[in-house]
Amino acid sequence: MENGKTRKDPPYATSLPDDEGYYGSFGGAYVPEVLHANVEQLRNSYRSILDDPGFRQEFHALLTDYAGRPSPLYLAQRLSGKHGCKIYLKREDLNHTGAHKINNAIGQILLARRMGKTRIIAETGAGQHGVATATVCALMNMECIVYMGDTDVNRQHLNVQKMKMLGATVVPVKSGNMTLKDATNEAIRDWCCHPSNTHYIIGSTVGPHPYPDLVARLQSVISQEIRTQLPAKEGREYPDYLVACVGGGSNAAGTIFEYMGDNRVKILLAEAAGHGIDSGHSAATIHLGKIGIIHGAKTLLMQTEDGQIIEPYSISAGLDYPGIGPLHAYLAGAGRAEVLAVNDLEALDAALELTRLEGIIPALESAHALGALSRKRFHPEEVVVVCLSGRGDKDMDSYIQHANINNHAS
Numbered sequence: 001m002e003n004g005k006t007r008k009d010p011p012y013a014t015s016l017p018d019d020e021g022y023y024g025s026f027g028g029a030y031v032p033e034v035l036h037a038n039v040e041q042l043r044n045s046y047r048s049i050l051d052d053p054g055f056r057q058e059f060h061a062l063l064t065d066y067a068g069r070p071s072p073l074y075l076a077q078r079l080s081g082k083h084g085c086k087i088y089l090k091r092e093d094l095n096h097t098g099a100h101k102i103n104n105a106i107g108q109i110l111l112a113r114r115m116g117k118t119r120i121i122a123e124t125g126a127g128q129h130g131v132a133t134a135t136v137c138a139l140m141n142m143e144c145i146v147y148m149g150d151t152d153v154n155r156q157h158l159n160v161q162k163m164k165m166l167g168a169t170v171v172p173v174k175s176g177n178m179t180l181k182d183a184t185n186e187a188i189r190d191w192c193c194h195p196s197n198t199h200y201i202i203g204s205t206v207g208p209h210p211y212p213d214l215v216a217r218l219q220s221v222i223s224q225e226i227r228t229q230l231p232a233k234e235g236r237e238y239p240d241y242l243v244a245c246v247g248g249g250s251n252a253a254g255t256i257f258e259y260m261g262d263n264r265v266k267i268l269l270a271e272a273a274g275h276g277i278d279s280g281h282s283a284a285t286i287h288l289g290k291i292g293i294i295h296g297a298k299t300l301l302m303q304t305e306d307g308q309i310i311e312p313y314s315i316s317a318g319l320d321y322p323g324i325g326p327l328h329a330y331l332a333g334a335g336r337a338e339v340l341a342v343n344d345l346e347a348l349d350a351a352l353e354l355t356r357l358e359g360i361i362p363a364l365e366s367a368h369a370l371g372a373l374s375r376k377r378f379h380p381e382e383v384v385v386v387c388l389s390g391r392g393d394k395d396m397d398s399y400i401q402h403a404n405i406n407n408h409a410s
């Protein structure tokens with residue numbers, strides 16, 4: 001999983017943190033005393049476990065035979081015609097359980113087993129990470145407890161039923177505005193009570209070091225595959241643009257990991273603007289956030305003057321988070337990534353466009369990445385790879401509502 005081939009020497013942008021888990025001034029590990037030993041154990045063992053040939057073999061066998069990798073790199077011809085360039089979709093929507101989240105869940109459950117853990121906890125927003133975690137726990141016969149905000153339990157009913165059918169215990173969280181941030185608080189609290197036997201499978205590149213690096217490395221299979229797949233189609237292993245949405249940042253991190261140090265590759269990140277960045281109803285953390293600490297990491301955080309967290313809003317439950325992975329805060333600050341704030345309506349339009357042009361219904365999160373395409377002018381020969389992070393089944397209610405609005409308007 002080394003990317004030394006193309007990476008330039010620091011201070012040029014890097015996908016790897018320093019020994020303390022900092023990407024520039026973002027990251028670190030701000031954890032309560034009772035979790036120190038746990039986080040230390042993870043930090044001392046994750047690199048050697050991930051590099052162990054036995055682990056790598058087991059991880060890649062499951063990615064291939066269970067998750068269905070490699071995911072296709074698909075040239076979307078009609079979408080390309082619309083945007084005046086060559087657009088390839090990295091089809092993470094075709095993975096088992098319908099998104100990129102399964103890559104990380106498989107990796108972390110194998111890691112947990114090697115660390116001698118017997119109990120798994122996770123947080124979830126839309127339920128995609130909860131379903132992926134419950135899935136690998138069923139596969140590995142491990143106890144699974146998923147914390148989920150009560151608001152999300154009610155609006156993501158199908159995923160709650162899936163987790164239960166898979167044998168997980170779903171705990172509704174009734175603090176705060178009962179969404180992802182609150183579920184994460186509760187998962188951390190559980191971990192504090194059961195530090196010795198429990199592994200916390202965090203679903204994105206957030207949390208205390210080493211989680212952002214651990215999750216980025218497990219998701220880096222996405223960019224490894226792009227680099228293997230692109231030469232047969234384009235005669236070169238790098239695209240001109242990589243485009244991904246960012247909630248916590250894991251699908252984006254996986255998409256850009258291998259290309260971070262290659263400045264021929266431009267990086268576009270789409271965050272969720274909700275009703276608009278100035279509307280007071282937004283989740284555009286990189287545009288709106290100031291430095292602060294959330295869930296164990298120093299990063300950009302949507303907060304008031306006196307440091308109270310501002311509740312985020314996005315139509316997409318997977319992007320509805322007031323923080324952002326420290327890697328992405330760093331890449332934005334360093335100018336390595338361009339960050340576009342894509343609002344609800346732009347994402348809905350982009351979802352409908354992909355559906356009608358290519359016959360693919362994307363997740364609302366992925367639709368934000370697609371929405372970013374309309375903001376740029378491309379040249380016909382430019383190669384643009386978009387991470388299609390997940391499929392849209394879970395979002396059909398939102399799409400049906402939007403279709404109704406369109407029908408009324410016309």
Ligand SMILES: *Cc1c(COP(=O)(O)O)cnc(C)c1O
Pocket residue numbers: 099100101128129203204205245246247248249250251252318319363365366389390391
């Ligand atoms: C969870 C999710 C996201 C957002 O999470 P990241 O860690 O930012 O990738 C994006 N797309 C889909 C389909 C998801 O399920």
